[in-house]
Amino acid sequence: MASVLLKNVYKEFDGGVIAVSDFSLSVEDREFIILVGPSGCGKSTTLRMIAGLEEITQGEIYIDDRLVNDVQPKDRDIAMVFQNYALYPHMTVYDNMAFGLKLRKIPKDDIKRRVTEAARILEIEHLLDRKPKALSGGQRQRVALGRAIVRDPKVFLMDEPLSNLDAKLRVQMRVEITKLHQRLNTTIIYVTHDQTEAMTMGTRIVVMKDGFIQQVDSPSELYLHPVNTFVAGFIGMPPMNFINTTIYDEDGELKVKFGSNVITLPADKYDTEEVRNYIDKEVIMGVRPEAISDTPDDVAASPTTVFDADVDVVEMLGAETYVYMTHEGYSLTARVDPMATVSRVGEPAKFRIDGRRIALFDQETEQAIIT
Amino acid sequence: MDELTKSIRRVGELLINTVGVVDDTGLVIACTDESRLGQKDREAVALIESGDTFRVTGKNTWQRLATRPGLNYYCFIEGSDPVALDYLGLLSEWLGLAVRDWGNESRRDNLLRNVLLQNELPGEIASKARNLGIIYTASRICILVRLEHRDTGGECVEVIGNLFPDRETDYVVSIDDRNIVLIHTLTPDDSGEVNRIAVEIRDNLSTELMTKVSIGIGMPAYNLRDCARSYRESALALEVGGLFSRDRSIVYYEKLGLGRLIYQMSPTLCKIFLDEVFPNDSYEALDRETLNTVEVFFACSLNGSETSRRLFVHRNTLVYRLDKVQKITGLDLRNFDDAVLFKFASMVKRYLERQGGVLGGAPNWLNRP
Numbered sequence A: 001m002a003s004v005l006l007k008n009v010y011k012e013f014d015g016g017v018i019a020v021s022d023f024s025l026s027v028e029d030r031e032f033i034i035l036v037g038p039s040g041c042g043k044s045t046t047l048r049m050i051a052g053l054e055e056i057t058q059g060e061i062y063i064d065d066r067l068v069n070d071v072q073p074k075d076r077d078i079a080m081v082f083q084n085y086a087l088y089p090h091m092t093v094y095d096n097m098a099f100g101l102k103l104r105k106i107p108k109d110d111i112k113r114r115v116t117e118a119a120r121i122l123e124i125e126h127l128l129d130r131k132p133k134a135l136s137g138g139q140r141q142r143v144a145l146g147r148a149i150v151r152d153p154k155v156f157l158m159d160e161p162l163s164n165l166d167a168k169l170r171v172q173m174r175v176e177i178t179k180l181h182q183r184l185n186t187t188i189i190y191v192t193h194d195q196t197e198a199m200t201m202g203t204r205i206v207v208m209k210d211g212f213i214q215q216v217d218s219p220s221e222l223y224l225h226p227v228n229t230f231v232a233g234f235i236g237m238p239p240m241n242f243i244n245t246t247i248y249d250e251d252g253e254l255k256v257k258f259g260s261n262v263i264t265l266p267a268d269k270y271d272t273e274e275v276r277n278y279i280d281k282e283v284i285m286g287v288r289p290e291a292i293s294d295t296p297d298d299v300a301a302s303p304t305t306v307f308d309a310d311v312d313v314v315e316m317l318g319a320e321t322y323v324y325m326t327h328e329g330y331s332l333t334a335r336v337d338p339m340a341t342v343s344r345v346g347e348p349a350k351f352r353i354d355g356r357r358i359a360l361f362d363q364e365t366e367q368a369i370i371t
Numbered sequence B: 001m002d003e004l005t006k007s008i009r010r011v012g013e014l015l016i017n018t019v020g021v022v023d024d025t026g027l028v029i030a031c032t033d034e035s036r037l038g039q040k041d042r043e044a045v046a047l048i049e050s051g052d053t054f055r056v057t058g059k060n061t062w063q064r065l066a067t068r069p070g071l072n073y074y075c076f077i078e079g080s081d082p083v084a085l086d087y088l089g090l091l092s093e094w095l096g097l098a099v100r101d102w103g104n105e106s107r108r109d110n111l112l113r114n115v116l117l118q119n120e121l122p123g124e125i126a127s128k129a130r131n132l133g134i135i136y137t138a139s140r141i142c143i144l145v146r147l148e149h150r151d152t153g154g155e156c157v158e159v160i161g162n163l164f165p166d167r168e169t170d171y172v173v174s175i176d177d178r179n180i181v182l183i184h185t186l187t188p189d190d191s192g193e194v195n196r197i198a199v200e201i202r203d204n205l206s207t208e209l210m211t212k213v214s215i216g217i218g219m220p221a222y223n224l225r226d227c228a229r230s231y232r233e234s235a236l237a238l239e240v241g242g243l244f245s246r247d248r249s250i251v252y253y254e255k256l257g258l259g260r261l262i263y264q265m266s267p268t269l270c271k272i273f274l275d276e277v278f279p280n281d282s283y284e285a286l287d288r289e290t291l292n293t294v295e296v297f298f299a300c301s302l303n304g305s306e307t308s309r310r311l312f313v314h315r316n317t318l319v320y321r322l323d324k325v326q327k328i329t330g331l332d333l334r335n336f337d338d339a340v341l342f343k344f345a346s347m348v349k350r351y352l353e354r355q356g357g358v359l360g361g362a363p364n365w366l367n368r369p
Helices: A043-053 A095-102 A110-120 A137-149 A165-183 A195-201 A219-224 A229-233 A296-301 B003-014 B042-050 B082-116 B122-131 B154-162 B194-207 B228-242 B256-264 B269-279 B279-285 B288-299 B302-312 B315-329 B337-359
Strands: A004-012 A019-029 A032-036 A058-062 A078-082 A155-159 A189-190 A204-209 A212-215 A243-252 A253-257 A261-264 A282-288 A305-318 A321-327 A330-336 A346-351 A360-361 A368-369 B020-021 B028-031 B054-057 B060-064 B074-078 B140-147 B171-177 B181-186 B213-217 B249-252
Touching: A004 B122, A004 B269, A019 A043, A019 A212, A032 A043, A032 A195, A032 B194, A043 A058, A043 A078, A043 A204, A078 A137, A078 B194, A095 A110, A095 A137, A095 B154, A095 B213, A110 A137, A110 A165, A137 A165, A137 B194, A165 A195, A165 B054, A189 A195, A195 A219, A204 A219, A204 A229, A212 A219, A212 B122, A219 B042, A229 A243, A229 A282, A229 A360, A261 A305, A261 B028, A261 B269, A296 A346, A305 B154, B003 B028, B020 B082, B028 B060, B042 B054, B042 B060, B042 B074, B042 B181, B060 B082, B082 B122, B082 B171, B082 B181, B082 B228, B140 B154, B140 B194, B140 B228, B154 B171, B154 B181, B154 B302, B181 B194, B181 B228, B194 B249, B213 B228, B228 B249, B228 B256, B228 B337, B256 B337, B269 B279, B269 B337, B279 B315, B279 B337, B288 B302, B288 B315, B302 B315
Parallel strands: A032 A189, A032 A204, A078 A155, A155 A189, B213 B249
Antiparallel strands: A004 A019, A004 A058, A204 A212, A243 A253, A243 A282, A253 A261, A282 A360, A305 A321, A305 A346, A321 A330, A360 A368, B020 B028, B020 B074, B054 B060, B060 B074, B140 B181, B140 B213, B171 B181
């Protein structure tokens, strides 16, 4: 168990391509932190720099308060789990887990103790005598995790370990890894491009884009208070609706308009100096799909935030329904209660935005004004 | 040796007695007690000098292994009671087989190494391969794994060998302590398989040994002799890849593109070309920020909007920087022909810098016919 500290870390590849820029992050001891972002954002490079598998161009990396910039990867006391795990096909599960320890000349009794303990934690004790071909995908993944656990490292680094699994198994293993973190009580740095994985597993999430950290926060803070349109759009499924609009003051009330629809911003939240600075300026209005409702009761309850739109598609997913709509060139998505929705494909309908859940972003910098 | 070590490990799991094997100089080459490895055993030396095939000495009982003539190995077991003697009889047969296999494996490794390094007479390869049970005509590909640090203990070879344990289709050959070749037999539906294998090797070495590797992949070879070409290509892929795309850990010979062409140009020709494209060292006048902008502009396929988005700069800033490049070099990078010329010349420049600094020229063996 250990803390990890990255101070102003840069990675520049040949030709001046900067993969990671000014990356500073403090990972607490026993924390489960997730690096998330689209492919090419520098998250795997960052992980490999922590592991020592990639040299850093500039900056400092500390593991447990020890500067490790010049420490060999094998001496950093970390274990990595990759997406492309491969088990040794002719070895049993026991031997697969023990192999790395044998290479390190760990005494046999110690190997047995560590493998047995890891198997118990992963609940694969009954599989120790099996060969990989007799295992399911999930069981193989557990063995791959076991190979890292037996090393008893200070920090686990996981680089998209679930990406090769099918959707159902991925959900299952997500829960398994979260439980594993609780059982091992150790520091895990986990890389994924899947925002759902990030939201469900991490205690904190680092959102990256083009080598830069965009925001470091808890899942709920990221979702409710994104710092810019990238984070707002990346976190959440379906993504946040973005509408280019202008704020204006009408009789002391702040309003935004898109098409012929006018939405009044609730004064108690939005009538602030920051928002008033944007009066008569173009902004981006962000609305989460679940903040849009189509039930008659909701529409009647807040007439100042109601808008009209034509329903294009209604997707019934069981526990929720997605309504895709357009209005004068604006496209929006709503996530509504399937039992209460009144939206019908091809028909116009009235929708209500939960006024307190509107986010406003600067149109030029794309930074949040208020969320 | 791999088989013998594995066999001894297995014995260690089954028996509580210490068991080991010494070679004809008395050196312990495999033992369940790993602290004795590499030590010369006095009892063994005395036994070998006496010419006996069986002896009880002190705590141990010794027996010569049942191998083929010319191979002299001895097995020992702790104890001299009847049960230990029974075990020793069985072990000498079993370990004898392992040593014989190792002998074959060793000769096979030597043959393959010599084939790859073109140290084998072409006319003899087929017959030698047949004697060692290697199919001569088969579609194979060479995957060269270059380690950042020396593999003095042979752990990397062991990891790769265990990932591909089928000795009929995959051969792991250690060229030296930093270069390991996997000769993989291709199957008709192997599309994408080679990349998967390369990624698996890279990730497994990182997982097990925390070792950074670069992997070069040659073109398919259709007989054993042709594997030398595939190996040369994989080595060239690493050399050229190291020059032009050092951020990539897996490099394909077939995807070297312009780099392969430039690699074959003489330094004199490169200098003449650079003087023509960038007269008066105009390239040197470009600052780091501008060069980074150009790199991203190329990466975005000359798309201005995408480039300014990725660089977080206003489009006018991008236009200003591209104008600056045009003013200094005379090349308008928005024009495809000029962009190609700039790209090619900047690669030539990088090649010249590296060749003068790091490389010191291509190794001679890469240029063999």
